Amino acid sequence: MDKLVDAHCHVFTDPDSTHGSDDGGFQGTLRCVMSSNPYDWSSLKKLAGNGLRKDNVWVGFGVHPWYSHLFYVGYRRDKLSHYQDVLEYKNEEQFSSLVQVLPEPLDLEDYISEEFDGTLVSVIGEIGLDKLFRLPTTGFYMQGEKARLTTVKVKVSHQEAVFRRFCQLARDNRRPISIHDVKCHGRLNDICNEELLPWPSVKICLHSYTGSEETLLGQWLKKFPSDRIFVSLSKFINFKNPEDGNALVRSLPPTCILTETDFPIDNPDPSYQRDLTEQLQFLNAQIAQAWDGSLDTTHTALHIYENFRKFIK
Ligand SMILES: [Zn+2]
DSSP states (O other), X not given: OOOEEEEEEBOOOOTTOOSOSOOTTOOSEEEEEOXXXXXXXXXXXXXXXXXXXXXXXXXXXXXXXXXXXXXXXXXXXXXXXXXXXXXXXXXXHHHHHHHHHSOOOEEHHHHHHHHOOTTTEEEEEEEEEESSOOOBTTSSOOTTOOOOBOSOEEOHHHHHHHHHHHHHHHHHHTOOEEEEEESOHHHHHHHHHHHTTTOTXXXXXXXXXXXXXXXXXXXXXHHSOTTTEEEEEETTTTTSSHHHHHHHHHHSOGGGEEEEOOSBOOOOOHHHHHHHHHHHHHHHHHHHHHTTTOSOHHHHHHHHHHHHHHHHO
């Protein structure tokens, strides 16, 4: 069977941790598993600690913009002042109910110094910026929970402070990063130019990239050499419209392309695992087609595999 690459996937975010620590013994797919917050990080540590299939699992450590408000950067503040500082809101009532359900904020420096383990972590991610997302009434997003959305957002300036700190962590530890970017294409590129451009050891994966081809080619690939930039493609975002997906593939150097599900992997149900495999096979078939059909799916899978080895190295 082809070696499949899931360059950006997750574990469930569940504060009560009923999930975790089992990916169903799945074999064969190389997985780069992100962490986004303290809850999924504790599951991912368990999963990695199982010691099984270590060759196939790479561990990511980061704080996703959707959870950046759970941390303060800099000096300690009380809970209310912290959330007043980092959240953007007009509706006072929504804000006060959120503060009631949100946890005490954590010190980002403490989190990093207590949890970052260079022997375990291969990638810094998922990190990034998101201009559109709004907090759910539960205070933060949990997979499988359908909470209503409020109109409250996290200030982009706060997201940036968190993102920059993780860029520095990547730099200090010579780790690649995996980036989430929603409607912040130019800003993210600027920050990466400032924080990462002079550090050739840090490679960058733009996951489920939705920016323009212009930003991709005219900014990212203009400034950074193409062996530092990777774009991991997902079925549900990049190939929602297969024409767009194919155009994106054709616009990129073939060495920059990776595949991903962006799904949580810690559900051992065989049909769930099969679906993840099928997503990656679908992507390889689409990429093969976009590459003029000169390569079959097996050779395409091999290329993606080689790209991934370069990203993760
Ligand atoms: Zn993700």
